[in-house]
Amino acid sequence: MSNMGYAGHMELHEPELREVPVTAVLAALADDVRLQIVRALAQGGEYACGTFEFGVSKATRSHHLKVLREAGLTRTRVAGTSRYVRLRRDELDRLYPGLLDAVLAAPARA
Amino acid sequence: MSNMGYAGHMELHEPELREVPVTAVLAALADDVRLQIVRALAQGGEYACGTFEFGVSKATRSHHLKVLREAGLTRTRVAGTSRYVRLRRDELDRLYPGLLDAVLAAPARA
DNA sequence: GAGGTTGTTCGACGGATGTCGAACATGGGT
DNA sequence: ACCCATGTTCGACATCCGTCGAACAACCTC
Numbered sequence: 401m402s403n404m405g406y407a408g409h410m411e412l413h414e415p416e417l418r419e420v421p422v423t424a425v426l427a428a429l430a431d432d433v434r435l436q437i438v439r440a441l442a443q444g445g446e447y448a449c450g451t452f453e454f455g456v457s458k459a460t461r462s463h464h465l466k467v468l469r470e471a472g473l474t475r476t477r478v479a480g481t482s483r484y485v486r487l488r489r490d491e492l493d494r495l496y497p498g499l500l501d502a503v504l505a506a507p508a509r510a
Numbered sequence: 511m512s513n514m515g516y517a518g519h520m521e522l523h524e525p526e527l528r529e530v531p532v533t534a535v536l537a538a539l540a541d542d543v544r545l546q547i548v549r550a551l552a553q554g555g556e557y558a559c560g561t562f563e564f565g566v567s568k569a570t571r572s573h574h575l576k577v578l579r580e581a582g583l584t585r586t587r588v589a590g591t592s593r594y595v596r597l598r599r600d601e602l603d604r605l606y607p608g609l610l611d612a613v614l615a616a617p618a619r620a
Numbered sequence: 621g622a623g624g625t626t627g628t629t630c631g632a633c634g635g636a637t638g639t640c641g642a643a644c645a646t647g648g649g650t
Numbered sequence: 651a652c653c654c655a656t657g658t659t660c661g662a663c664a665t666c667c668g669t670c671g672a673a674c675a676a677c678c679t680c
Contacts (some may be wrong), residue, residue: 450655503608
């Protein structure tokens with residue numbers, strides 16, 4: 401307590417999108433669970449991690465969110481015990497115009 | 511010998527693009543060697559398999575070309591002992607408008 | 621037909637990846 | 651203080667994937 405005020409966090413690794421190889425971005429999108437997460441995020445706004453219930457365990461979900469984050473696809477805000485995730489759509493659309501749209505437009509179950 | 515004339519080929523598995531899950535298409539593109547091949551093919555026209563010299567063995571090259579073909583990204587024409595590969599760009603652009611352009615526009619080494 | 625060319629297939633191997641349960645960390649509530 | 655809720659991290663495990671050399675298959679040319 402006292403005045404060391406500061407919500408110690410932990411430097412959430414969020415790379416510059418242009419530092420990430422295209423292949424890494426594509427690889428991040430090339431998984432069913434992660435694609436479902438991205439589809440959800442594409443609705444806009446932020447979502448707590450727990451929002452994503454896609455038939456995998458907490459551990460696995462956490463893993464996938466990490467992959468997305470480290471591929472530069474998402475940004476995470478820490479608030480209390482929750483973490484709020486959002487899509488880095490603007491940056492994505494600027495660096496890879498058309499990519500996200502094309503992927504999202506694809507039929508979900510094909 | 512005799513008349514059983516017929517250039518037996520072998521049914522080269524080339525799926526309908528819409529039968530291929532998006533994740534498979536993305537996975538096919540999410541490899542450095544394959545992306546180099548796709549970049550080369552994107553120049554247009556057909557190329558014999560041997561054209562692609564990207565520092566991998568014959569076996570590996572063959573493997574990658576198979577992955578691309580089975581992901582619906584390429585079409586292969588058999589001619590004698592050679593095989594000519596070309597990009598299925600039209601179909602790709604129709605089903606995933608913008609995807610290929612975005613990927614190809616990305617810096618080669620990032 | 622013998623030999624060369626082109627490409628595929630077959631193990632084998634090592635490294636990456638998806639998955640889980642269990643343990644841990646952190647913060648909110650009562 | 652205790653407990654609960656939310657997430658992450660840590661092995662562990664199975665599977666997939668990229669890679670290679672060697673063997674094979676098909677074809678062309680002499």
